[in-house]
Amino acid sequence: MPWVLAIMMFLTVLAAAAGLGLGNAARNLDSQVGNRLVVQIVEANPDVRERQARRAVAELGRLAGVEAVRRVPPEEMERLMEPLLGKGVLETDVPVPAMIDVDVNQTASLDAIRTALTRAAPAARVDDSSQWLDPVARLIASLRWLAAGLVALMVGATTATVVLAARASLDTHRSTIEVLHLMGATDVQVARLFQRRIALDAAFGGTIGLVAASAVLLLIGNRVGALGSELVGSAGLPLASWMVLIALPVGSVGLATLVARTTILRALGKLL
Known part of the structure; x- marks a missing residue:
């Protein structure tokens, strides 16, 4: 036995x-992904993309339910895309979207965030991690x-x-x-x-x-x-x-x- x-x-x-x-x-x-949104500024013109990214960051910081807003720096973007597109992709003419990480709580409204971003940055796209x-x-x-x-x-x-x-x-x-x-x-x-x-x-x-x-x-x-x-x-x-x-x-x-x-x-x- x-x-x-x-x-x-x-x-x-x-x-x-x-x-x-x-x-x-x-x-x-x-805890790491469930309460996080990813905002992409998809705009070919780099000047317009940068202006809209700044307005989006400022607008997100004023919305209810948003706890933290972080603009993904170019160095991190380069590191993320290097396995797919190779090194030095940001130095080429390839338009790379600006990315913003947003931490929200249970009181945040996804529709309200999308509406506010549409006014501040028309090229903004909101990816909800809960979809996957x-x-x-x-x-x-x-x-x-x-x-x-x-x-x-x-x-x-x-x-x-x-x-x-x-x-x-x-x-x-x-x-x-x-x-x-x-x-x-x-x-x-x-x-x-x-x-x-x-x-x-x-x-x-x-x-x-x-x-x-x-x-x-x-x-x-x-x-x-x-x-x-x-x-x-x-x-x-x-x-x-x-x-x-x-x-x-x-x-x-x-x-x-x-x-x-x-x-x-x-x-x-x-x-x-």
Whole structure:
């Protein structure tokens, strides 16, 4: 049984880590992108583009619900477009739109922002990140529910394993139990012997499963960090998530002990 419990704990920790990581990614994505708008000044004439960009920045700073306005500097624009258009694109005659990052809160009205920008800068275009963020958020939510379902299934499988092991051990030691009863032992005292043995097995299996799963998670974390992707990297596990994962084997020991005690006491009650 210890090795069966170790495998189950290994899978449980991996599923729980996936759910916690996806939840962390969803929170980071919402905080970094969910309340942000991108304003582009699409104008071929550089002088007109610059005037409209300045008016747009000034107008955005006066609107209700706008918390921060930042004009993307040319150096950052050059760095963003270099992988696509090559180096030195801003030095050519290619018209590059002016970009403005806008942080808003829940009280901001997208229609009011678009109306105000149209008056101040006719060439302005407002890109709402929620248009592409909503499908991603729904996908993450579905995967989190899947991870939670897997954890629930593994908990059920662990419970069933403990029940079967307790009944098998009871049948194996039936004659010994009868002798203990003749010597005056109560059902509770007999049950304590079984639940202590099962608790030790669950502790051993849970520790092995946690260590193996932690090694896999650390290896995957190193591979993800090497990608350099902020979106994928945001699915990392903070300290609080690791504490939850460490608590899983402890919870499994308590669950196994409770299930073993209940199973043994019921079985002993039927023998009398």
